Amino acid sequence: MLYQKELETALNAVGKASMLCQDAQKDFVNPGTVEKQDRSPVTIADFGSQAVINLALIKAFPNDPVIGEEDSAILKENKELCQKVMNLVRKQSGDISETQVLEAIDAEPIDKDFTRRFWTVDPIDGTKGFLRGEQYAVALALVENGRPVLGVLGCPNFPADNGKKGCILYGLKGQGSFMYSSDALKSFDTIEKKISVARDSSAENARFCESFEKAHASHDVHAQICRIVGIKASPFRMDSQAKYAAVASGKASVYLRLPRVKGYKEKIWDHAAGVIIVEEAGGRVTDFNGSALDFSAGISLLNNTGILATNSHLHEDVLKAIKIIREQKK
Numbered sequence: 453m454l455y456q457k458e459l460e461t462a463l464n465a466v467g468k469a470s471m472l473c474q475d476a477q478k479d480f481v482n483p484g485t486v487e488k489q490d491r492s493p494v495t496i497a498d499f500g501s502q503a504v505i506n507l508a509l510i511k512a513f514p515n516d517p518v519i520g521e522e523d524s525a526i527l528k529e530n531k532e533l534c535q536k537v538m539n540l541v542r543k544q545s546g547d548i549s550e551t552q553v554l555e556a557i558d559a560e561p562i563d564k565d566f567t568r569r570f571w572t573v574d575p576i577d578g579t580k581g582f583l584r585g586e587q588y589a590v591a592l593a594l595v596e597n598g599r600p601v602l603g604v605l606g607c608p609n610f611p612a613d614n615g616k617k618g619c620i621l622y623g624l625k626g627q628g629s630f631m632y633s634s635d636a637l638k639s640f641d642t643i644e645k646k647i648s649v650a651r652d653s654s655a656e657n658a659r660f661c662e663s664f665e666k667a668h669a670s671h672d673v674h675a676q677i678c679r680i681v682g683i684k685a686s687p688f689r690m691d692s693q694a695k696y697a698a699v700a701s702g703k704a705s706v707y708l709r710l711p712r713v714k715g716y717k718e719k720i721w722d723h724a725a726g727v728i729i730v731e732e733a734g735g736r737v738t739d740f741n742g743s744a745l746d747f748s749a750g751i752s753l754l755n756n757t758g759i760l761a762t763n764s765h766l767h768e769d770v771l772k773a774i775k776i777i778r779e780q781k782k
C-alpha cells in the first residue's frame with residue numbers, strides 16, 4: 453500500500469505523544485504552563501509531544517522537512533521545565549540526551565519550500581482545552597503539493613464508537629478514514645473502524661460545531677449562518693481539531709470557523725490533519741469562498757479566510773448563507 457511506512461510511523465508517533473499528554477495530565481496541578489510571546493499557553497506536554505513525534509519522523513524519514521508549532525527557546529532558558537520535558541519524553545522514546553530532544557523540537561529546516569513534501573505537527577492542538585481537561589488533539593499531517601495526503605489525530609478525550617473515551621483517527625488519500633478506540637493508545641492490535649460523515653442532508657437534524665474559546669471564532673456570525681441554513685440545534689463547542697473528528701465520524705455535520713480577529717490567518721498545523729480525515733470520510737472542506745485550503749503558502753493559510761467543513765450534503769447551502777451575510781454587510 454502507498455504510504456504504508458508513513459502511516460505506521462505517524463500512528464505510532466501520535467500514539468506515543470498522546471500517552472505522553474495523558475501522563476503529563478496526571479500531574480495536573482503543575483502542567484508546567486508558560487505563556488508564549490503571543491500570550492497563548494504552552495505546557496511541558498506540548499514540548500514533549502513535539503519531541504516524541506519529531507524524533508520518530510527524523511528517524512524514519514531523515515530527508516523530510518518537519519514544520520511544528522513549538523520551538524525550544526523557552527526550554528533552553530528554563531532548566532527546570534526542560535528537565536520535566538526530558539522525564540516525559542524518556543518514558544516514550546527511551547534513553548535519549550537533552551541535546552537530541554532540543555534538536556528534535558527545532559527540526560524545522562531553514563529553507564522551507566511548502567510546495568514540496570513536508571510534515572506538519574501540532575503537538576497539542578487546543579492547549580486551553582487540555583488545561584481545562586476537555587478536548588484536545590495531537591495532530592500530525594503529511595502534505596504534498598499543497599494538499600494533505602495523510603492526517604492522524606490523537607484525541608484522548610474524544611468518545612470512540614465503542615463508548616470508551618479516547619481514540620486515534622487517521623485519513624489516508626484514496627483509502628478512507630479510520631478510528632481506533634482508546635486501547636489503541638497502548639497497542640495497535642485493536643480493530644480499526646472505517647468512519648464516515650453523517651448521511652442526513654437535512655439542516656433540521658444537523659449539529660454544527662465551533663471553537664470553545666470566544667476569542668478564536670465569530671460565534672455571532674456562525675449563529676447567523678446557521679439561522680439562514682435552518683440548523684436548529686445549539687452549537688457543539690469544543691476545542692481543537694476534535695471538531696474535524698466530530699464531522700468525520702458523523703457526530704456533527706458542520707464545522708464553522710471565522711476568526712474573530714480580522715486578518716488572522718489560520719496556521720497549517722491547526723487544520724492539515726483534520727482536513728484529510730474529513731475528506732476521506734466523505735466530507736468537504738473549503739474556505740468561506742468555497743476554495744480548497746492551500747497548504748503551500750507558508751506556515752499560515754494565507755490564501756484562505758474562514759473554514760467550512762461539512763458532511764458534503766450541506767456544503768453548498770452553507771456557502772450560500774455565507775454569501776448572503778457578506779452581501780448584507782456590504
Ligand SMILES: Nc1ncnc2c1ncn2[C@@H]1O[C@H](COP(=O)(O)OS(=O)(=O)O)[C@@H](OP(=O)(O)O)[C@H]1O
Binds near residue numbers: 574666690692711
Ligand atoms: N485569535 C485566534 N483566532 C483563531 N485561532 C486562534 C487564535 N489564537 C490562536 N488560535 C489557534 O486556535 C487553536 C485552537 O483552536 P480551537 O478551535 O481549539 O480553539 S478553541 O480552543 O476551541 O477556541 C490554537 O491552537 P493551539 O495553539 O495548538 O492550541 C491556535 O493555533
Ligand SMILES: [Mg+2]
Binds near residue numbers: 492521
Ligand atoms: Mg498553541
Ligand SMILES: [Mg+2]
Binds near residue numbers: 576722
Ligand atoms: Mg493548534
Ligand SMILES: [Mg+2]
Binds near residue numbers: 521575576577578579
Ligand atoms: Mg498547539
